[in-house]
Every structure is written in C-alpha cells, then in structure tokens.
Amino acid sequence: MSTDVSIVSFAQAPNVRATHGTTNGVEMLVPIMKEALDNTGLSKKDIGFWCSGSSDYLAGRAFSFIAAVDAIGAFPPIHESHVEADAAWALYEAWVKIRTGEVDTALVYGFGKSSAGQLRRVLALQLDPYTVGPLWPDSVSVAGLQARLGLDAGLWTERDMANVAVRSRAANPNAQIYEQVTADELLERPYTADPLRKHDCAPVTDGAAVVILSTAERAKDLCERPARITGIQHRVESAHLGARDLTTSPSTVAAAKAASTDGVTLAELHAPFTHQEILLRQALGLGDEVVINPSGGPLAGNPMFAAGLARIGEAATRVKPGERALAHATAGPALQQNLVCVLEGE
Amino acid sequence: MSAPLDIGFDYTRSLGPTLSRFVTGLAQRRILGARGTDGRVHVPPPEYDPVTSEPLTELVEVAQTGTVTTWCWQPEPLAGQPLERPFAWAFVLLDGADTPMLHAVDASDVHTGMRVRVRWAETAGNGIRDIECFAPETPDAPEVEPRPADDISMITTPVRLHYMHSASPEESLYLRGLEQGKLLAQRCPACDKVYIPPRGACPTDGVPTEEEIELPDRGIVTTFCIVNVPFLGQRIKPPYVAAYILLDGADIAFLHLVLGCAAEDVRMGMRVEAVWKPRDQWGTTLENIDHFQPTGEPDAPFDSYAGHL
Numbered sequence: 150m151s152t153d154v155s156i157v158s159f160a161q162a163p164n165v166r167a168t169h170g171t172t173n174g175v176e177m178l179v180p181i182m183k184e185a186l187d188n189t190g191l192s193k194k195d196i197g198f199w200c201s202g203s204s205d206y207l208a209g210r211a212f213s214f215i216a217a218v219d220a221i222g223a224f225p226p227i228h229e230s231h232v233e234a235d236a237a238w239a240l241y242e243a244w245v246k247i248r249t250g251e252v253d254t255a256l257v258y259g260f261g262k263s264s265a266g267q268l269r270r271v272l273a274l275q276l277d278p279y280t281v282g283p284l285w286p287d288s289v290s291v292a293g294l295q296a297r298l299g300l301d302a303g304l305w306t307e308r309d310m311a312n313v314a315v316r317s318r319a320a321n322p323n324a325q326i327y328e329q330v331t332a333d334e335l336l337e338r339p340y341t342a343d344p345l346r347k348h349d350c351a352p353v354t355d356g357a358a359v360v361i362l363s364t365a366e367r368a369k370d371l372c373e374r375p376a377r378i379t380g381i382q383h384r385v386e387s388a389h390l391g392a393r394d395l396t397t398s399p400s401t402v403a404a405a406k407a408a409s410t411d412g413v414t415l416a417e418l419h420a421p422f423t424h425q426e427i428l429l430r431q432a433l434g435l436g437d438e439v440v441i442n443p444s445g446g447p448l449a450g451n452p453m454f455a456a457g458l459a460r461i462g463e464a465a466t467r468v469k470p471g472e473r474a475l476a477h478a479t480a481g482p483a484l485q486q487n488l489v490c491v492l493e494g495e
Numbered sequence: 496m497s498a499p500l501d502i503g504f505d506y507t508r509s510l511g512p513t514l515s516r517f518v519t520g521l522a523q524r525r526i527l528g529a530r531g532t533d534g535r536v537h538v539p540p541p542e543y544d545p546v547t548s549e550p551l552t553e554l555v556e557v558a559q560t561g562t563v564t565t566w567c568w569q570p571e572p573l574a575g576q577p578l579e580r581p582f583a584w585a586f587v588l589l590d591g592a593d594t595p596m597l598h599a600v601d602a603s604d605v606h607t608g609m610r611v612r613v614r615w616a617e618t619a620g621n622g623i624r625d626i627e628c629f630a631p632e633t634p635d636a637p638e639v640e641p642r643p644a645d646d647i648s649m650i651t652t653p654v655r656l657h658y659m660h661s662a663s664p665e666e667s668l669y670l671r672g673l674e675q676g677k678l679l680a681q682r683c684p685a686c687d688k689v690y691i692p693p694r695g696a697c698p699t700d701g702v703p704t705e706e707e708i709e710l711p712d713r714g715i716v717t718t719f720c721i722v723n724v725p726f727l728g729q730r731i732k733p734p735y736v737a738a739y740i741l742l743d744g745a746d747i748a749f750l751h752l753v754l755g756c757a758a759e760d761v762r763m764g765m766r767v768e769a770v771w772k773p774r775d776q777w778g779t780t781l782e783n784i785d786h787f788q789p790t791g792e793p794d795a796p797f798d799s800y801a802g803h804l
C-alpha cells in the first residue's frame with residue numbers, strides 16, 4: 150500500500166436546470182467521457198477500472214445506471230463498479246483499487262437528472278424509513294431546521310448566509326447561477342422555507358462529471374499538472390437526526406483529521422445550503438486565507454451524484470504546484486456523511 | 496418525447512423488537528423512547544445507540560408535551576406530508592426525552608421554545624403517522640385517554656413518486672415510428688450492428704446509433720421462457736411464452752409474447768410474425784403489437800442466430 154494516486158483529468162457537463170435528455174444520463178456522459186479521455190491521450194481500452202455514482206431514485210427506474218454503462222461502450226468486457234451515492238465515493242473506491250496495485254488507471258463518473266422528479270421530496274427517501282420517512286420531510290425543510298439551530302445559537306446570521314450566496318453567485322460566469330448581487334438585495338427577497346431563502350438553497354441541476362485517476366508515476370505522462378491525492382477519508386454520522394449535533398459536523402472533522410488538511414490554500418466545499426458552508430468552514434477551521442469554492446460551488450450548480458466528484462475535479466484543476474487544496478463531498482440529510490480529499494499540485 | 500411516470504409501492508416493514516414496542520405504544524397513544532448507553536433518552540427509539548451502536552432495549556415512556564428546539568416553515572406542503580395546509584417542521588424535545596424528534600407543528604406563530612402537545616390521528620396502526628402533528632399546548636387541555644391496541648409487528652409505508660420520463664432522440668424516433676406501424680432501427684456507425692430500439696450510445700462502442708433502417712415485422716425466436724408463475728399485474732393466464740424476438744435484419748432481440756400455438760411448441764429458431772392490434776388502438780408503444788405468432792416457415796438454423804444469444 151504505497152502507490153500514490155493522482156488526478157489527471159476532469160470534465161463536466163453543463164450544469165442546467167433541466168436537460169431534454171433521458172433520465173439515465175447517457176447524453177450528458179458521452180461527450181464528457183470523450184473529453185476527459187482526450188485530455189490524457191488515453192483511450193477506453195487503457196482504463197483499468199470504471200466506477201460510477203448515481204441513484205435510481207433520481208431516475209425513477211431500477212438499475213438505471215446500467216443504461217449509463219452504454220456510454221462507456223463496454224466491450225470487450227470492462228472492470229466496473231457502481232455506488233448508489235455521490236461519485237466522490239466512487240472515486241474513493243477507484244483510489245483504493247489503484248492503491249492495491251490491481252490497476253494503474255481508473256475513470257470515475259457521476260450523473261443525475263434531478264429535474265425528472267421533485268428533488269426535495271425524492272431526497273426524503275434518505276431518511277429513516279420507519280420513523281421519519283413516512284412524514285416525507287423534504288431536504289430543504291430538514292436543512293432549514295439545521296440552519297435555525299445555528300441562527301439561534303449565534304453561530305451565523307441570515308446576513309452571513311446571504312454573503313455566502315453573494316460570493317457563490319458571482320464566482321463563475323459559466324455556472325448555472327450567475328449574478329452580481331448584494332447581501333442587502335438578497336435579504337429583501339422572500340423566504341422559501343423560513344429561515345431559508347431561495348439563495349440559501351442549491352439550485353436543482355442536471356449534470357454529470359468525469360474524473361480520471363492514475364498512479365502518480367503514470368500521471369506525469371498523462372497530464373501537464375496532475376494533482377496528487379495526499380489523503381482521502383470519509384465518515385458517517387447516526388441516522389437518528391435528533392441525536393446528532395447539527396450545528397457542527399463531527400464526521401467532516403474526523404475525516405479531515407485523518408486526511409490531514411493542514412496548510413490548504415483552497416477548498417471546494419460540497420455545501421448545498423449557505424449555512425452548511427459556514428458550518429463546514431467553522432468545523433474545519435478554514436480562515437479567510439483559504440479560497441472557498443472558486444468554481445461557485447453547489448450553490449451555483451448542484452448536479453446530484455456528480456457535485457461531490459466535481460468538487461474534487463474543480464480543486465484538482467485549480468490547485469497550484471506545491472500548494473494543497475481540500476475537496477469535500479457530502480451525502481444524506483443535513484451533512485450526515487462527509488468525504489474529505491486533500492490534493493497537492495504537481 | 497416525454498411523459499409522466501408515476502411509480503408507487505406499499506412497503507410492508509417488519510419492525511423488530513424495539514420499533515414494535517414504539518409503534519404499538521403509538522397505537523395506544525403512548526410515546527416510548529430508548530435509553531442510550533450514555534443515559535440519554537432518544538425518541539423515536541433507535542434500535543442501536545447513535546454513539547456506540549450498542550443494541551438498545553430499555554424503553555421508557557415520555558410525555559406527550561414538549562418544547563420546540565428548532566423549526567422550518569413549510570408554506571406549500573408536498574404530497575404525503577403530515578398536513579395539507581401550511582405548517583412548521585420542528586424538532587420537538589418531549590418532556591422526559593434528551594434528544595428531539597422531527598414532526599410537524601400546526602401553528603402559524605411557531606417559535607423556538609414554544610410549548611406543544613401531541614395531536615393524535617384518528618386512525619391507529621400507522622406508526623409515526625399515528626401522531627397527526629403537534630399543536631400549541633393549552634393549559635386546560637384534557638388528558639388523552641389511552642386506547643387499546645394489540646401488538647404491532649409490521650407497518651405499511653406507502654411510497655408514491657412522480658417523474659417526467661424523457662426518451663432519447665433515438666428512442667423518440669422509434670416510438671413515433673411505432674405509432675405509424677413502422678419498426679425503426681438504427682445502425683451503429685462503428686460496429687455496423689442494427690439496434691431496435693435505436694440507442695443514444697451503442698453498448699459496444701459508446702457512440703450514438705445513426706443510419707435509420709425500417710425492419711420487417713417478422714423474425715425468429717432466439718430464446719424464450721414459459722411463464723408458469725402468477726404475479727401482480729399479469730395480463731395473461733399462465734402458462735404462456737415470453738420470448739426474445741430477433742427481427743430479420745436486426746442485431747438485437749427484444750422481449751415480446753409468442754401466442755397462437757401451445758406453449759410447449761415454441762422453440763429456438765422458430766419463425767414468427769407480428770400480430771398488430773387494430774390501427775385505432777395504436778400509440779407510441781410496442782404494445783401496438785399484441786403478440787407474435789408462428790408463420791409456419793421452416794426454423795432458422797442455430798448458426799444463423801448463435802451470435803445473438
């Protein structure tokens with residue numbers, strides 16, 4: 150277990166409110182798989198392991214990810230796996246696969262057509278199916294409960310939350326959400342789910358992302374500026390919402406400690422709600438010297454099951470040689486499960 | 496093309512010892528929590544400790560009144576939520592519990608610290624839904640009488656989901672063709688294989704199929720099974736034959752019915768033709784073909800379809 154792993158390519162489909170494509174995501178994946186491969190000069194047959202992240206609940210079809218395997222052109226047979234989670238966790242599996250020495254390249258992809266159903270209601274299916282799910286608490290409402298806990302505790306204000314949105318919305322002209330706006334203007338807008346306004350919530354986004362990994366040794370030949378993974382860890386908290394401390398993120402802290410995040414200068418945080426970005430910065434101890442979400446982050450475009458992987462891709466693309474970046478991915482209600490990946494520019 | 500796709504299932508969930516007692520308690524208008532390994536009382540009772548993951552078996556009754564510790568307004572309730580009019584989601588810390596539970600509060604002036612009381616649903620036996628919601632506590636509220644209930648070891652939790660399903664451009668072409676009684680396939684530009692339905696990505700090459708080809712409504716049975724088992728939603732009385740039909744000129748078979756002969760007479764390589772429904776019943780669906788029936792022509796030799804199995 151001494152093989153270092155680097156990210157050598159990243160591509161993502163346009164983040165849009167709704168695509169006309171099918172729920173299996175094939176149309177979004179075909180062009181970006183080609184783009185990601187072309188970046189490296191690798192062809193499909195050079196990829197040792199394929200791993201994807203998506204959810205049947207988003208598509209409303211059983212085994213929907215199988216149709217997406219078509220986008221690979223899986224013949225002769227390929228070495229392939231899937232996680233019913235954000236593809237950041239597929240990247241974790243691929244990282245393990247390379248670390249074991251079994252393969253030296255892996256392609257990871259995530260995709261989701263969030264617009265096919267009512268996303269905030271579909272996400273209620275992540276909750277305890279016995280004692281919570283039958284009430285259908287939607288993802289926005291659960292996040293609102295968490296936001297108010299922090300507001301009441303004085304950990305953040307509605308203005309702090311608006312300031313996160315101001316920065317996110319103005320970060321990236323190519324993002325789904327792009328506007329120059331002030332906190333005063335945002336705070337005049339109505340509540341969608343008091344204490345949350347529309348700008349506090351990530352938009353509903355269709356999208357897909359692809360990341361290619363290789364051994365650090367091969368990375369030099371595949372990419373001008375690879376990003377080496379110096380640590381990647383994930384942790385999960387109890388499914389019992391009431392028993393969790395929702396004003397901080399013990400699982401993120403534990404993952405970050407294990408992955409060793411000291412000295413990072415850039416962080417891509419997968420926080421689909423403004424207060425969650427503040428919460429994560431507080432939990433991780435990220436000061437003003439750390440650049441947060443230069444891509445705009447999930448508040449500017451949040452393709453389900455690809456957005457966490459995209460955080461890793463965005464951080465890898467941006468980290469400067471010799472510097473370190475933190476990429477974070479989340480899953481489940483109110484930041485239940487968190488992954489932290491630390492990248493070093495080469 | 497796109498169309499609504501509504502899916503649903505009534506999940507029956509066996510409860511196990513801890514949740515059985517909780518759900519039975521709710522039916523009796525009692526609320527039980529579990530004492531965790533650190534002494535805290537959690538409601539609803541987790542089966543395993545949220546911190547140590549030890550199994551939890553000590554259940555204690557808590558009060559039907561409590562305090563709102565956080566809330567979020569739901570101005571437009573979604574399908575299946577506890578109330579159909581605007582309400583607040585809240586964490587309610589019940590008196591006697593140490594961690595809060597998630598439920599709805601029926602009050603327009605909800606606030607952190609508000610005192611609330613359970614409002615029981617009229618019907619019992621639906622688990623957490625036996626609590627309709629919480630409502631502001633009033634000083635003169637009468638004590639709730641327990642109601643008798645037998646032990647409950649199973650609950651039904653319905654799931655209904657609504658989607659707008661989109662067909663790909665290639666599938667849309669195929670579906671529109673069916674409406675005209677045509678079987679439209681496409682050829683993969685890389686491997687020359689003919690796919691029906693056409694595909695957004697050839698599973699061998701990962702590129703969209705292109706050149707359009709109209710196929711005849713006849714072909715062969717490549718493989719088949721005799722369905723003997725009844726199941727939910729079955730339209731034909733067993734035994735009957737579900738078969739892979741390979742149309743002449745196609746490289747991929749699709750599943751359809753073979754009727755018009757005894758099930759035991761269906762065989763691999765058998766020549767079949769489509770039996771279409773009356774034209775006024777056609778839509779954008781393969782169901783326009785009611786079934787396939789034998790043509791009586793000689794069977795195709797095995798070697799001619801061995802590559803399509």
